[in-house]
Amino acid sequence: MTRLLLLLFIFCNPFCLSYGQSVGVGTTTPNNTALLDVSSNNKGFLMPRMTNVQRKAILNPAIGLMVYQTDGSRGVYHYNGSQWLNLTYGSKTDDEGFLYGNVSTYSGTNSNPIDLDGPIDIATFNDPKGLATDTAGNLYLAEPNSNLIRKIGVDGIVSTVAGINNGQQGSVDGSVAVATFAQPWAVAVDKLNNIYVVDRDNQKIRKISNGMVTTIAGTGFQGATDGPGNTATFFYPYAIAADASLNLYVADSYNNKIRKITPAGVVSTFAGTGVADFNDGPGNVAAFNQPQGIATDTS
Secondary structure, eight states, rough: OHHHHHHHHHHHHHHHHHTTOOOSSSSSSSOOOOEEEEETTTTTTOOOEOOHHHHHHHHOOTTEEEEEEEEOOOEEEEEEEEEEEETTTOEEEEETOOOEOOOOOSSSOOOOOBOOOOOOTTOOOOEEEEEEEEEEEEEEETTTTTTEEEEETTTEEEEEEESSOOOOOOOOOOETTOOOOOSEEEEEEETTTOOOEEEETTEEEEEEEEEEEEEEEEOOOOOOOEEEEOOOOOOSSSEEEEOOOOOOOEGGGGGEEEEOOTTTTTEEEOOOSSOOOOOSSSSOOOOOOSSSOOOOOOO
């Protein structure tokens, strides 16, 4: 033990003396004379803590270096090779500098779960599921308990897009004022601002466009049949996404598959064997276990 301590002293002492500074550890207030000031407890992970002046004094920082700045524009700073980026701009911290997201309620209240349209600060929701945006920034969501599709507009008004406001369940196509759903679970919006709904308990995919609701795929019976939309079947679909070419992708949960619907309404199995498993590989051998979410990227 004595030899080990001696070796550590021999190694550290010239280094520390050459800089004329020490390394502060375990403090919540930066030591202005310290090369680094690190704090760690059970609230977060260990990260160098320093002031704005200390961060800017680092010569030739390594690419990827991350530090926590405790003053000025506080937050986690990342050096990308040419500049420091504050990855947490706009976040909040507690007295010790631990980061918390700046979370606010955009719409909805803590009142009883009913469906009340109106300004976002008084509107209410009933177990909202899924969320999608259109090209203008309006938000759309499904409410399975109320069998409604709701909209949170950029104008600050919440409205019912489709469904009967008394929560009536059904599978009626037609105008948005008379159309009915059965546990709609998710929505997607394509680049033309058409809205697509995973109508889960109806085993259907529905479309809302120009004030009308139509069924684009699904017979209403459980199954895994591919083909034209009016003969294809699903088994409790849970999620949907649209790509740039107007194809739709559905997480067909109980079929353990990802299904694809072309703009012409033809349904195919994109990936998944139908057996609940977790195999990777080509789509026809890959396996899933009740997938319940899906998204597409720009490719």
